[in-house]
Amino acid sequence: MRVLTILTFYHPHWTGLSTFARRIAEGLAARGHDITVLTTQHEPGLRRRETVGGVEVVRLPTAGRLSRGMVAPSFPVVAARLIERSDVVQIHTPLMECLLVAGLCRWKRRPLLMTHQGDLVMPAGLANQIVERVGTGLLTATERLADRISTHSPDYARHSRFLQREVQKVVPIYPPVDIPEPDRQAAGAWRRELGLEGKKIVGFAGRFVEEKGFDFLLRATPALLDAEPSVHLVYAGDHRIAYERFYERCVPLIEAHRRDLTFVGLIRDRRLADFYALCDVFALPSRTDCFAAVQVEAMLCGTPVVASDIPGAREPVRETGMGVLVRPRDPAALAAGLIEVLREPARYTKERATVRAVFDPDKSIDEYERLLESLIARGQG
Numbered sequence: 210m211r212v213l214t215i216l217t218f219y220h221p222h223w224t225g226l227s228t229f230a231r232r233i234a235e236g237l238a239a240r241g242h243d244i245t246v247l248t249t250q251h252e253p254g255l256r257r258r259e260t261v262g263g264v265e266v267v268r269l270p271t272a273g274r275l276s277r278g279m280v281a282p283s284f285p286v287v288a289a290r291l292i293e294r295s296d297v298v299q300i301h302t303p304l305m306e307c308l309l310v311a312g313l314c315r316w317k318r319r320p321l322l323m324t325h326q327g328d329l330v331m332p333a334g335l336a337n338q339i340v341e342r343v344g345t346g347l348l349t350a351t352e353r354l355a356d357r358i359s360t361h362s363p364d365y366a367r368h369s370r371f372l373q374r375e376v377q378k379v380v381p382i383y384p385p386v387d388i389p390e391p392d393r394q395a396a397g398a399w400r401r402e403l404g405l406e407g408k409k410i411v412g413f414a415g416r417f418v419e420e421k422g423f424d425f426l427l428r429a430t431p432a433l434l435d436a437e438p439s440v441h442l443v444y445a446g447d448h449r450i451a452y453e454r455f456y457e458r459c460v461p462l463i464e465a466h467r468r469d470l471t472f473v474g475l476i477r478d479r480r481l482a483d484f485y486a487l488c489d490v491f492a493l494p495s496r497t498d499c500f501a502a503v504q505v506e507a508m509l510c511g512t513p514v515v516a517s518d519i520p521g522a523r524e525p526v527r528e529t530g531m532g533v534l535v536r537p538r539d540p541a542a543l544a545a546g547l548i549e550v551l552r553e554p555a556r557y558t559k560e561r562a563t564v565r566a567v568f569d570p571d572k573s574i575d576e577y578e579r580l581l582e583s584l585i586a587r588g589q590g
Contacts, residue, residue, distance in 0.1 A: 211243040212242060212295060212299060216248055217251075219268075233299075235263060245264070257270070269284055270283070284306055285309060288306070292314060293317050297588075299324055302325050307351040308347045308354075323357070325348075325371070357378050366381045369499075386568050397487070399480075400487050411491075412443050413443075418453050426442065426492050427442075437548060441471065490532075491514045493517060498521055508564045509561055
């Protein structure tokens, strides 16, 4: 089958959304399908067209940024041409051009799979709230036109107010999460290099944005240190985000705990597995989260998780038992959960095979392959 995948950011951009999209595309390409990705040239040095992992990647030049999106003037023309030559189209939302794509799919009589990677949630502020309302309106119109909607867990599908409007179209599919086994010796050496031998390390990772709730972890730090003085926080990820100033707002909290906090930057290679392995517990204090790959990655590396008890984010802990769920937006509850896991790690540690039995990337690709093929067959019937 010929599949066109459309999203704003693709490899080498690093987010959960772009990582999931890449794994689905390359997983399908490895099975002999013809996969094209239409995306933006979000960095000037990127090639306009290349093959990555068996996937043809088409990057459109941009005229600037609009909130979390990129403005690509040639998008309508190129999208129409690529849709016409495809058997089925998959979009990963939020996507600024989602309604345009849905309209083109109707015009060209091509089935559309909308892979919903989370409701659009913007920070406070008038401009952001306008973006959220307009974006949600576009997504709502798109879901009405989509033939099917996939999302990352049954839990999120049941609780998303957005998805309830077209619940009969929703198909929950776990995203393909994979990470190599960590090098325990390398992780130990990294601990020593960071000067953290003898410390109890609480790891957290991802974009430093408001929805990830890292401020709750910073506010939980005094209670953590009172109970476990050897606690140290280690953060991996991008902390300066172009479209959001959340990090800057958190600077006073960061400075207050500078001695107890280490930044290791964005990790794009296999050292990410070693990062998880050097942590004693991984924290996911999100305000909202459709599905955080980082917590499954941590589990696969043998590190238990403390996560907010919110739809989507709680799915991995519920399904594996490898961690603790805590009341969301509550630093005291977060601290208590982290202390519990730090003091009884064996109770929450599972074998890699146990986690992989639930979150199997091959099974995820199987399910996407069947879903896309069924949309093509239905359109031909």
